[in-house]
Amino acid sequence: MLFEVWAPDAARVTLHLFPDTARAMAPSRVHRGWWQAEAPARDGAHYGFSVDGGPVRPDPRSRRQPDGPGGPSAVVDHDTFRWRHPWRGLPLPGAVLYELHTGTFTAEGTFEAAAARLPHLAALGVTHVELLPVCPFPGTHGWGYDGVAPWAVHEPYGGPEGLKRFVDAAHGHGLGVVLDVVHNHFGPSGNHLAEFGPYLTDRYRTPWGKAVNLDGPGSDEVRAYLIGSALAFLRDYQADGLRLDAVHTLADSRAEHFLAELSDAVDTLGAHTGRPLFLIAESDLNDPRTTAPRTAHGHGVHAQWNDDFHHALHTLLTGESHGYYADFAHAPCTALAKTVTDAFFHDGRYSSFRGRRHGRPVRPGATAVPAHRFLAYAQTHDQVGNRTRGDRLSALVPPGLLACAAALVLLAPGTPLLFMGEEWGARTPWRYFTDHTEPGPAEAVGRGRRRESAAHGRSQDQVPDPQDPAARESSCLDWSEPERAPHARLLEWYRSLTALRHAHPILAHAPLGQAHLDHQGTAGGAPWVLLRNGPLLVAANLSAGRTAEIPLPSAHSALLAAWSPEETGVGGAGVLRLPPESAAVLRRQAREDG
Incomplete structure (x- = not known):
């Protein structure tokens, strides 16, 4: 050898x-x-x-x-390894993604235990399972973002063999698999890369220490190192796509950005294998170059997370206004409407949170941009886990508003993303936890969490110790919940919404700008929003005690689904009567769709 x-x-x-x-x-x-x-x-x-x-x-x-x-x-x-299920892949357009963390998706915290729950995901109607990082990290339990071996697989989860069996099982259920990978830093424990070569650089700093050397002397090999690991997971483990963590922290001044080189390599591999491979970036830049084609001098990444959609929706549902929510709290309906039509709320406008203008427009002029390039979500591992107590949306709002959030996410113009357990309104928190075996990194993580909490206006005394085993144990899903009230009702609602999305494939291929959000604030009666996306109308009454009378753009609209069907109805004048804290989905009659 x-x-x-x-x-x-x-x-x-x-x-x-x-x-x-x-x-x-x-x-x-x-x-x-x-x-x-x-x-x-x-x-x-x-x-x-x-x-x-x-x-x-x-x-x-x-x-x-x-x-x-x-x-x-x-x-x-x-x-x-002998693959049991031939797999031709699933493209990103039309996808419904489901983000899960292997170590807390089940109490066992292994690929094998997670694979046993794949029938639940297939019945839910998701198309792709997105695993949080699976590369080796210190100890047994952690989020996985402190990995140091980007070609390997965390042994306590099941190692390389276990990951292959999970992917094969997922494909057997018709599900694609997306892996979350980290290229912006290496973890502190077990990191000996500097002894081999210039993998790191002092020219830039990241929130986690030294930056990865993407543009200095020796960076050709460093870039090849990261791209090679990405291709290995797509090739050797037959993953369908990769989620790229925090690409805004990739410091790269070269003429060809690392992301463009990576996307070119992935597209080449996809053409060779005949599978529709894709990349999804997490970016805080609101920069349309991230997903613009390389032929248009973009980076060619196939999609990106859209935190602006999340922030607008979260603020609308909860009324929270601290930290980065402050920019959305003044007019959350207007902010959500902006993200529905233009993807980014901050597209060059002033951000009070940052103290400057932020972002650029996605579609200047008449430029057609596919809406599926932007992920829509109400919850993610970051937005839940970075809260002091790891409280989910289910701990902040009643079930009716969870139903509203589900409808707006799953029938949004972007690609929907769900976070594990949200489909039944899981009551278990999802906290930040680590298992560092060295005292230095463990203490540094604790200090960092306290500083972050203070930056968002929360008491540092309330920050749980990430090293406490209870932080992980309390974050494991309770799989008895989906079978009992009130969780079973919400789960059935999610299933009906995914079915509606798949029944209307036109939603997967529409360009940005074709969907619109009408809304009414509290001054005019019960606050409501009405999403018009292709042939579908998605209505949500956000009031806690007032029935909404929502004028529909079509007098002939068929009711397809309702959170409270007995109390929901369409009047002869084309007005939807929607009870408090509930949602409904309608379809405009074919004669008026054009």
Whole structure:
């Protein structure tokens, strides 16, 4: 077997095969800075490298870390796995994504236990399961964003074999799989990359420390390192897409941005495999270049999260106005209407939270931009987990408003994203938790959480200890909830909404600007919103005690679904009578659809 490692400044590199073999590596005659050695090794063999006589370290491109991020690497032969379900992939247009964290989706916290719940997701009507990061991180339990081995899979979840079995099982249920990957930093525990080469740089800083070297000397290999790991998950694990964490923290001044190079590589792999592979970026920039095609000098990422939609909807439902919600609290209906039509609320307007103008318009002039490029959601791991107590929307508003949120998300012009458990209004929180094995990182995380809480106007004394095992245990879903009231009713409502979305595929292909949101605030009676998206009308009465009389744009509208069907009806004058804290979906008659 050929072992290779990039160590451009090393004078000598040694391959260590455990338990007792050491072999000097030779510089590659083809690739500058690379070292090579042939040695007999099979699947599961443990090994590591030492640079210039230093300690034995894991392979930066390790496919498996059986003893955690700092332990020896292990050989993985991907060809030994037998896939049971042939898979041609599922494209992003028309998708309904479901974000889950393997370690808390079930009490067991493994891929195997999560796979046993896949029938629930198939019945729910989602199309893709999006896993929070699965690369190795310290300890057993954590969010996964402190990984240091971006080619490997967290062993307590089930390792490489377990992830393949999960993906294969998902495909067997007709579900695609999206993996959340982190390219903006490496975790502090077990991070020995600097001993091999210039993976990090002091030229920039990130919220997590040194930045990844994407544009300095040696950055060609660093970029190839990250792109190679992304392609490996799409190829070797047959994932359908990747969610890219916090791309706004990728510091890159090169003419071709890292994201453009990555999207080009993914598109090339998709063309080679015949599967519709895609990338979804998390970005705080509100920059249309993120998803604009490379031919239009964009980065070519296929979609991005749209926090503006979330913030407007959250503020409308809860009335919260602290932190970044302040920009939306003044007129949440107007803000939500703006995101429905134009994706970004902040498209160059002033942001009081930032103290400056923010963002750019997505569709200047008559430019047609597919609406599916922008994800719509009422909850995510960030928006729940970054709250001091990890309280979900179900802890903030009554079930009727949860039903309103579901209708506006699932029938929005963007691609819907659900967070695990929201479909039944889970009462379990989802908190920030870590399992750092070293005291330094554990203490730093605690300090960071307290500072973040203070920045949002919350008491630092109320911040739970992320290292407390109870933080993770309390965050595990309670799978007895979906079977009992009031959760069962909400779950059935979600199922009906996903079915309606799939029954109207035109929603998946419409451009931005075709959907509109009408609304009425408290001054004119019961506050309500009416989303017009293709042939569908989505009405939501947000009042706690007043029935809404909502004028419909069509006098001939058929009621398709209602949260309170006995009290909901359309009058002869084309007025929808909608009880408090409820939602309804209607379809304009075919003769008026055009």
